[in-house]
Amino acid sequence: MKKVIFLLVDSLMPNILEDCIRQRTVPAFQFLKSRGRYWPDCVTVFPTMTASVDSSLLTGVYPDVHRVPGLIWYDPEEKAIIDYVNGWRCVWKLGIEKCARNVLYNLNEKHLSKQVTTIFEELANRGKTSASINTIIHRGSKKHRVRLPFLIDLATGFRLHDDISGPDVLTLGAMVKSGLETQIPRHTLGLRHRCGINDQYAVHAAKALITSKDQPDFMLVYLPDNDHQVHKKNPSHAEGALIQVDQYVQEILNAFGSWDEALNQCVFIVTGDHGQTRVGSKKEFSVDLDKLLTPFRVLQLGEEVKDHDLVLCNNERSAYIYPLAQEKESEIVQQLLSESRIDLIAWKRDKGVLVKEGGSGREVYFEPGGPNPDIYGRTWSITGEGSVLDLRSDQGIVHYGDYPDALSRLYGALYSQDIPMIVITARPRYEFLSRYYPRHANGGCHGSLHKYDSLLPLIVAGTGHPLNERPRLVDLKNFILELFDT
Ligand SMILES: [Zn+2]
Known part of the structure; x- marks a missing residue:
């Protein structure tokens, strides 16, 4: 059985990807698309926000079942607004400790329903190993030690030190001890680089696992930089961001020696979590x-x-x-x-x-x-x-x-x-x-129900295993499990 590498590119949009492929500016995406199958209209869940979407991706169900309503929601038990970090002004208002506790612990250990299983838990049951590289949903059967950068540690009063759960390998930038530290450049870890929650960190971690001779059976790599650029520049001027992402994907393919070898050894799944809509300037x-x-x-x-x-x-x-x-x-x-x-x-x-x-x-x-x-x-x-x-x-x-x-x-x-x-x-x-x-x-x-925010491009390369001709993000968990079961 081949190993599976899932590249989750935040705010990856079908029209931008297709324009870039037409202009031949994204050779890695072009390679995977031409050697695999492509859908321009995989449907994500609503609200089109990373927290609710990633919960659905990892559990294969809609929010009514996994119970994570969105990025920002009201918890009647706590009588408080839950925010998994949307902008520094929110963090400032709520306090960094509350935000960090919500995103590091509560999202996975408390808010995400115990009635559902994550793909990492399912794979562990099947004796398969997996890695979560910087994804915010990472609940799994192993415990990992939180290790906050000094400034966050200071701001949270040194109170956030409980272990968190994850698959065999878990990275959350500089915030968790993963064992891969020595292979990741230190400059990617600073506060300015969101403490390691960035593409460069993720790709170094992925390459370290690929070349370790102990690559996990399933690896989910979260690439967030594209989202920040599309927010800033709007979707019509965001091609440069995708070209940058493609260079990181090339690095991952290069880690196998050749791109053909990458596909011989692995199934590649590439998709996004939501699209974006251009907001008027007035x-x-x-x-x-x-x-x-x-x-x-x-x-x-x-x-x-x-x-x-x-x-x-x-x-x-x-x-x-x-x-x-x-x-x-x-x-x-x-x-x-x-x-x-x-x-x-x-x-x-x-x-x-x-x-x-x-x-x-x-x-x-x-x-x-x-x-x-x-x-x-x-x-x-x-x-x-x-x-x-x-x-x-x-x-x-x-x-x-x-x-x-x-x-x-x-x-x-x-x-x-x-x-x-x-x-x-x-x-x-x-x-x-x-x-x-x-x-x-x-x-x-993004955030709405409209197709601009809701359609994802989906590339599956390295396997002919059938997938619903009208794919939805909630279908991908089962698709991946089937790859390992057949
Ligand atoms: Zn966003």
Whole structure:
């Protein structure tokens, strides 16, 4: 059985990848695509944020099952907003200890449901070894020692020293003792380089494992730099970032002696976690949620729940709004409906989801089970105007348009928690603004249900094992396990 290397490139987008391949600027991606199979439209989960997406990638289920709602969400038990680090102003407001504790421990050990297994746990059960290189979801059967860089250690009062779980090999930049330290250049570890959560660190770690003669059966390598560049420059000017990523992928292929040898020895899977949408440069393209919600008492980052009406959790081009008193729900929805730059407003109703379009108020309701199968074979009962979600029926089967896999994805997000919650998305070109969150005027941004944020290119090379012709990110865990089982 070949070994498997999974390259997870943050914000990898199909149109940018295809443009670069056409212009012959990304030889490694071009090689893998030409020697394997390619899909331009693998669908990710919603919200299109790394924390919820990576949880689905590693567990093979939607957020209603793995229970990680997004990057930012409200935890009613803690009565606090959970933030897995979105920008330094958030970290500053919440405190570095809380953020570090959430992303290092709670995400994997507490928030990610114990009812699901990660791919690392499944592989360990099969006697296979695996490595997680810098991925934020890494729950596995081994314990690893946290070792924080001095400044973070100082800022967290030297209190974060519990072990964390992971597969056989776990790196989180400079924050975990991995045994690979001597083979990674020190300059990639500094605070300016996000303490080792960068492409250069990840590729050095991957090369060290490949050339160690003890390469794990499965290796997941997370490459984050592309995301930062696309945010800054916007998707139409982000080719340079992908060309840089390609050079790192070349380094990985070179570690085998030749690129052919790499494919002889390994299956390569390359994909992203979400896309991005270009945000307009004028102020009006940032929808100020603090302003829109002024009639209500809004709980913000770092505040304690008192007599607030609602909690606002901004996930860039989507946001969760939690009414703290049930009777406020319809008032809040009315207020949200008055803002036509909001694309969709969705919340739980009976056993399903009610979705309204911002501005017009047109609506559609759906719940699982019923007479309407979708293209993925899941059945629904749908009433109202399907066009709100760009649903089309062809010979009785529901097809998706601008909102890929919309029904499972919206349901997955809203049922990730058992409390009243509303989710809203911004129209293309717009993002949500609220206190302490980063702005992306004339840059790129993601988080929504729209296809711009939701479609991933997927390359599979080195195996002919069948994969659903309409692939979704949630299908990849089983696909990888099948590679080892057959
Ligand atoms: Zn991002």
